[in-house]
Amino acid sequence: MHIMEGYLPAAHCIGWSAAALPFLALGVKRLSARLRDDPEARLLLGAAGGFAFVLSALKLPSVTGSCSHPTGIGFGTVLFGPSIMSVVGCVVLLFQALLLAHGGLTTLGANCFSMAIAGSFSAWAIWRVGRAVGLPVNVTLFLAASLSDLATYCVTSLQLALAFPDPVGGVAGAAVKFLGVFAITQVPLAISEGLLTVLVMNLLRSHAGEAVAGVLPAFREVGR
Amino acid sequence: MLRAIDACAHTNRWHARSGPVALFCAGLMLCVLGAPPLAAGPLVWAAASVAAVMGAGVPGRLFFDAMLVPAGFLLTSAAALCVTLGFADGGVVLGLSAAGAWTALQTGLRAAGALAVTLCFACTVPTAAWMALLRRAGAPEALLDLIMLVYRMLFVLDDARLAILRAQDNRLGFRTVKVALRSTARAAAALFLRSLQRAARLEQGLAARGYTDRLPVLPPPMAVCPGAYAAAAAVPVALAGLAFTIGFAR
Numbered sequence: 001m002h003i004m005e006g007y008l009p010a011a012h013c014i015g016w017s018a019a020a021l022p023f024l025a026l027g028v029k030r031l032s033a034r035l036r037d038d039p040e041a042r043l044l045l046g047a048a049g050g051f052a053f054v055l056s057a058l059k060l061p062s063v064t065g066s067c068s069h070p071t072g073i074g075f076g077t078v079l080f081g082p083s084i085m086s087v088v089g090c091v092v093l094l095f096q097a098l099l100l101a102h103g104g105l106t107t108l109g110a111n112c113f114s115m116a117i118a119g120s121f122s123a124w125a126i127w128r129v130g131r132a133v134g135l136p137v138n139v140t141l142f143l144a145a146s147l148s149d150l151a152t153y154c155v156t157s158l159q160l161a162l163a164f165p166d167p168v169g170g171v172a173g174a175a176v177k178f179l180g181v182f183a184i185t186q187v188p189l190a191i192s193e194g195l196l197t198v199l200v201m202n203l204l205r206s207h208a209g210e211a212v213a214g215v216l217p218a219f220r221e222v223g224r
Numbered sequence: 225m226l227r228a229i230d231a232c233a234h235t236n237r238w239h240a241r242s243g244p245v246a247l248f249c250a251g252l253m254l255c256v257l258g259a260p261p262l263a264a265g266p267l268v269w270a271a272a273s274v275a276a277v278m279g280a281g282v283p284g285r286l287f288f289d290a291m292l293v294p295a296g297f298l299l300t301s302a303a304a305l306c307v308t309l310g311f312a313d314g315g316v317v318l319g320l321s322a323a324g325a326w327t328a329l330q331t332g333l334r335a336a337g338a339l340a341v342t343l344c345f346a347c348t349v350p351t352a353a354w355m356a357l358l359r360r361a362g363a364p365e366a367l368l369d370l371i372m373l374v375y376r377m378l379f380v381l382d383d384a385r386l387a388i389l390r391a392q393d394n395r396l397g398f399r400t401v402k403v404a405l406r407s408t409a410r411a412a413a414a415l416f417l418r419s420l421q422r423a424a425r426l427e428q429g430l431a432a433r434g435y436t437d438r439l440p441v442l443p444p445p446m447a448v449c450p451g452a453y454a455a456a457a458a459v460p461v462a463l464a465g466l467a468f469t470i471g472f473a474r
Contacts, residue, residue: 004394005295006338007301007331010257032366040427046373047423054381070412087367093372095286098346099226099378103289105342106253139456160301164331168310176316178270181304192405199409208417 001156002111005097005104012163017109020090023117027087034084045080045088052076052092056102068167070193071152073119074145074198082124089116115153123148138160138198145193154179226382228286234348236280240447242353244456248275249345251460256337259464260471264334267463272340282347290343291336298335302328351375356443372441374428377419384418385411 008016035042055072065215077085090112096102123144130140157178166173204212238245246441249272276282307327308321345354359368388411390397397407425434 001296004339005342006256006335006399007298012259017287027368028364030366031370035366035369042369043423043427043430044420045370045372046377047419048373049370050377050381051419053378054415054419055412070408072412087370091367091371092370095374095378097342098351099229101225101294101339101343104294104338105336105345106257128289160304164305164327165306166310167321168308168317168319173309173311177298177304177309178301181300187319188327194413195405196409199406200413202414203410203413207413212417212420 001153002093002115003098003101003107003159005101006106007104008107008110008159008163010106011123012159013106013109016107016113016159018112019116020109023083023086023121024112026151027083029091030083031087033155042150045084048076048080049088049091053095056092056100070128070196071115071119071149073115074123074141074148074193075154077120077123077148078127078141078144082120085120086112086116090208091122092116105184109157110159115152118151118155119148120152138202141201142194142198144195148189149186149190149193153182153190157182159166225286225290226378229290229346230351230379232282232347233287236282236348238280238348239350240445241452242349242357244452245280245348246354246357247453248456248459249341249349251457252341252344252463253338255460255464255467256334256341258320259467261330261334261337262413263470264463264467265330265335265337267467268337269333269457270335271463272344276340276344276347280344280348282344287343287347291339294335294339302332305331306452320344352441352443354370355441359423377422380422381415381419385415388414394471 015181031045033047052072055070071089073085073089080088086191092109093108093111093116094105097104097108126144126147127140130143131137135143157175160178161171162173163175165171166177169176233239243309251274252268257262258264263461273287277284306320308319308324308326310317310319353373355368358371392411394405398404
């Protein structure tokens with residue numbers, strides 16, 4: 001769920017961009033370090049970004065009968081880590097804004113914060129906690145992918161509520177309104193993306209587990 | 225739309241004037257975000273649309289069709305803005321709000337203007353040109369490399385996506401929700417494997433050509449006179465002046 005171009009007031013665009021900047025700076029620093037240590041990873045990360053972009057063009061059937069698209073944030077975070085995925089997510093959002101008119105340049109900071117940062121860090125936290133407490137891999141993957149989608153949707157609703165507080169209910173009332181309006185599409189989408197992520201990982205495990213693990217060592221943990 | 229916008233950015237009449245076009249779009253964006261939206265929104269929308277369609281020769285159908293998808297978000301969230309929600313006596317009170325409708329109108333006009341500016345930029349400035357502008361502005365090299373690599377991968381993977389989906393569709397792979405979800409997962413897994421294979425092949429090919437750690441791209445040649453920059457700055461300033469005049473007159 002991306003906030004469209006020009007929808008947020010200028011002060012909020014600047015504020016959310018400033019909030020996203022430290023995370024992106026950290027991500028770029030880690031990205032630079034990784035590329036210095038392992039120059040071959042450059043092309044792999046480019047491929048991951050291209051994959052995340054193309055995922056957004058896949059239609060995902062939703063239980064309400066509508067269609068939406070997966071974000072790939074949960075999937076990418078498990079394999080690449082949250083810092084790098086936040087930068088990859090930001091680049092994907094940039095291309096979505098320019099080549100698909102999805103999201104926007106002025107709202108790039110806000111969308112980065114909700115999807116690339118809140119989404120990937122929440123997915124990472126859920127994945128780590130799930131593995132630490134010994135949940136089955138597929139359950140943890142489902143939770144990481146679907147709850148990170150829900151985190152994105154909640155942060156976006158909060159961003160909209162802060163920009164447009166309700167005349168009667170204030171920010172809390174506006175947050176309930178936006179959460180309610182977008183829940184129709186976003187909650188089924190989160191469940192669908194969780195199922196999709198598990199199915200994709202199962203297919204990769206059964207058909208190309210060794211090949212993927214050879215390129216992405218993190219896949220070994222998912223493949224157990 | 226992906227290919228149409230990218231092709232248009234490389235073939236429009238202004239593709240060699242990225243500097244002034246970027247300045248023009250940045251000025252319009254500042255104008256629509258800073259000036260009173262009731263006047264600035266329609267003025268900027270008209271200026272960006274006229275500049276793109278009549279000035280740069282962007283096909284009108286492409287330009288206006290691209291606005292349809294964001295309109296869905298605009299209508300949904302505008303409906304939420306028109307409704308008020310309060311909490312009283314332990315319950316939720318819903319109602320319609322004139323102030324909310326006014327906010328929705330202002331926000332919608334601002335968003336429409338800003339969307340037209342972004343589309344004008346996307347349809348007239350090629351990726352290599354805006355990357356050159358970012359490099360000049362001091363963006364980190366690692367980030368620019370990632371942007372360029374993602375851009376190079378997009379179209380190859382999008383071709384693969386279309387081929388996979390067509391093949392699945394021909395085999396009735398989307399006839400029910402359950403089958404569609406499984407087909408989408410198969411498509412995503414296949415795309416992921418293809419992206420890894422593509423990266424490996426690209427890496428081998430580049431290594432054979434002496435690749436170290438840079439993928440320099442020559443930006444398209446620029447044919448720009450100072451007058452173009454002056455005009456690109458003057459139009460947004462004039463529009464902002466007009467928008468503030470109309471805004472204060474109300």
